[in-house]
Amino acid sequence: MLKVGVIGCGAMGKGIVKNFVKAGYEVFVFDPNPQVIPWIKEIGAVFSGTLKDIAEAVDIMVSSLPTTDIVRQSYIGENGVFNSLKKGSIIIDMSTTDAETAIDLAKVAEELGLLFYDCPVSGGPAGADSGTLTIMVGGNIQEYEKVLPILEVVGEEVFYIGESGAGQITKLCHNMVVASTIVSLGEALIVAKKAGVEPEKVAEVFAKGTANRVLNVFGENILNNQYDNVLFSLNHMHKDIWLYTKTAISEEVPSFIGSTVFQLYESAKATGKGNLDATAVCQILEELASTAVSSGYSKVIHEK
Template sequence: MKKIGVLGAGAMGRGMIKNLIESGYEVYVYDPSSKAQEISKNMGADVLNSPREVGAVVEILLASLPTSQAVKDSICGENGALQSLKEQSIICDMSTTAVSTEKELYALCKEKEIGYLDCPVSGGPMGAENATMSIMVGGDKEIFDKSKEVFNIIGGNIFYLGKSGSGQTIKICHNMVLAVTTISLVESFITAVKAGVNPKTLADVFKVSVAKSGTLDVFGDNLVNGTYEKTIFALSHMHKDANLYMGLADELKTPSPVSSVVYQLFNAAINKGLGSKDQTAVAEVLEEMSDFRIAFNQ
């Protein structure tokens, strides 16, 4: 039986673990959360005490973690996986992190003759559960080819994008488009509902017109009903990703006037304590500014 490690058994990691076990892999997991540990054990995974312990028993390692620092600590920290992984092993970082972090870890792994891919995903927890995620991969083509079997088990649309950092670059740009689209939808919904249009009617029209979008398909119900507490993608994660985009745009000296305003609105939402709610809760900032609620007037 093939052995694989997973660092992070949260909303995304759980789906990956399930699909790998169902495909016949022996899965070793590290997550500091006792709840995540219990869920992983119930699925049939072996839960170990550190990334270092996981690295000692696997040849391929997936990381699904919330921040760049968490990825660095889990891979090259004192109890990180690099302390025990053997040469020719492969690390696949499925997290959304800074491009600079991925390039740094790629170079470090290269020195140790360990393959490293940045391969962030899109599709949310449901995509992870159903193995329909899009996976955006950057790194050496040879390492990608060796990892494709795993990617095909946990994802549906697999893209090899080129050199290290390419996967994260596209994912960060993707999520900024999601953030911008969310704000655009919020503005248009407030305007239309203020004018007397039912928000569900507006959503139904948009979904079959040029203004249709994946953002509306996935997050539309929360926007229409004001159910921002039903978290599909946490606002804190969107804020983090928007911040990553702004850092990359600044590094590349890319003018980003629209993204700058959108980032400030998500920043305001964080300051209002909305981080644990769905990313559509950014609507509360604009609803307060306009003294009007989208869902209240249905």
């Protein structure tokens, strides 16, 4: 059985590690947070103290990291794993970055005799834990058959999109739609509330109509002011929408919706909501409208 390394053991990484262990792989994990070491050992994986250690031990490298800079440093930084991986190793980056980063890393990997695939995911920590992620793949189609069985360990729906960077473009576009949908849902419920209609009643209609998917995923946090129930952090969504907006600008595509949504997330982050759920962007709308969706939160809004 091939040896798998996982860089990043956070909310997503833990599920990825668990499923590779469950599938019978020998799994090595690197994370700078020492608090995860007991969990890594308990689940049956091996903790690696440095990026060099993990790179030298494995045939397949998987990463799930929070920012583009950390991804670049982990791979092509002074102590990056590209310096120590053996030729023929497969690299699967499940982080969300930008196409430029994916293309750069794939080019360096090719020069070193490595296979690099950008494989951002959708499904959140619950999907990572259950092994039911949706995975968007960019990379060399000729070697894709080697990579697919690895991806299927953690993914239920795996889509080959195109050459390097295509996976990241798809994920950024996906998350722009998700972010704008969150904002639309929050705005609609606020309008209903201010117009004298109970948001819960409106949500019942949404649940039976085309909007049901949106409501099922995001509705509970917005309706009940449960923004501390982090399904996907606002900081991460802010980063993704920023990358999407930069991509739209570079491609000379007017982004009326994306840029507006980004400004709302920028406002939410600037007011200290970054560690809350991505739906906490709706608090900005609630404050501007002096109306909260949740009755329990209304008093706080009106007292400001």
